Amino acid sequence: MFTRAVLVMTGALVLTLVGGCGNVPAREHVPAFPPDAAATRPAVPPSLPPSPPPTALSPPPSPVGELARSSLAPAPSRPDLASSLAVAMATAAPLAASGPPRFFVSAWTPIARFPERSKTAILTPVPPSVHDAGTGRFIAAVPLPPGVESSWKLAAAAPDNRTFLLSGTGGREGDVRFFRVRLDEEGRPGTPEPVPESGRGVSGGLPVLAMSHDGTRFAFADMVAGGTIVRVVEIATGARRDWFSGDMRVSGLSWAPDGRRIAVAAPNRGLGVLDLAATGSDLVAATRLVRPMRGLPPVESVAYTPDGGSLVYSVGHDIERVPADGGDAVVLARLSLPKSTSLTVRFALDGTGRHLLHTHDRRLHRVDLRDGSTDSVPIGTGDLPPGGQTPDAAW
Template structure:
């Protein structure tokens, strides 16, 4: 998995250091010319049994990482300080988290919970009960096939994917949710859509197989962007992409 900070220079990715190693998180920073730094392991997670399917989100100042995973009987969200490894966990029973996004103020996290909906976790509340600390913004029965979520730059609304529709949902009410774009995907594409929103809040990026697509949320248009590398398989799972 991969996530990017709003500066489009700092990234955290998951990976392995060898055939028998456990899954780890690494921080990478891009120089002005686009060259990446050496991956720096995120401290404090060496003994954590990280598994596949993690959802990652970097804080606006790129100092904290939020990640979600399945645990026996439920799901967990953790926030870890990238410098010290200090971590806080929240958990819930019988569900799965499919999307995470930091608020611009760094004090809240939006999350998509399967079978529940879209909510906002208040990091200032005490306790480790995830749903008790999360305010429901939109129930899932109103939005089928929920997947990714992101904050608008002003923090007043959430951008989410409900199936192949990209929607804007106000957090405090006052206006109705509205569809910003409807993505036309290939017949073999997933019913859900995992995306990454750029720092301006205007452009959305998603990937199908080895082709990226940029969606302009101002006019709903989609621009294909081939993913060019020295070598990649023509088939198989789509790569992860973020900005």
């Protein structure tokens, strides 16, 4: 059972991050994200600076226009970080894309209903579901593993269009658990594979999830006391590696095809690349800036192209591409969406790098990045109750 306060708080967590100050030593040879005040959005990004000598990274100053923290308020303490995963990189061969995607998987939140004069919600679980990528037709519900009572709004995919990572809730209130599902050639899901110990300390407030191209690991961003944490988790064992930032918000993650880097979209910083071989746990110090940007419209999602040479990302309702090493950005598509929609677009890129999907108003919108054209289909639910919100989707 979820209280109304818990549901309202969870919705608020999706929209905002409140960070403290992280004061963690910087690592060598990795140019870090600049302070917010320096993170402007030029028309042409500057070239990357030479690698600085190892120095301590001071907390960046408060962004212009934001209220300074009170000198009387103590800074939040740094959370306990996990380092049970000795090597964070995904080293197996990427799963091959077989052409345009045939399927997509939708992930819904439970339906919450408050009886009259009650502050406690009655939840109707809505499992994830598989759909035909061309028509949106419902194919099958994805079974939930033991101990998972309902799905949650998180989904990611490997490039083969058959391997998906999903999340659900169960156990303690607010606990989030992850599981992998593989589809057969007809799109029917197999037995879910739970990730051991994957839900401890996960609030589920941030719908930011990415799967490695070999299908063995995933990364997600989450809010913790004092800031944001990015975690890499090994699916087979649940071992993980954490990076933390006291003030950097994260809205999007994407694995490089070689498994050695993760692209990071940070609305209050820009686009960066996290080096998974970097030592330490300072997210800012381990992340190399690719494209600085700050303000409106904000950057939201990011995805590596299949060759690993470029990053595709959303800024407002525009889809752009920039070289992964930095350089000039080009606009691939300008999405036409109702004025009532969010200022940002969360998307998934398919394994070929040609097709992008995003959801709005219970419809799947497909964008062909070769010419910027868009079409859409309704997301079928079959006999399942329609979820309380438009789902996230992955292919």
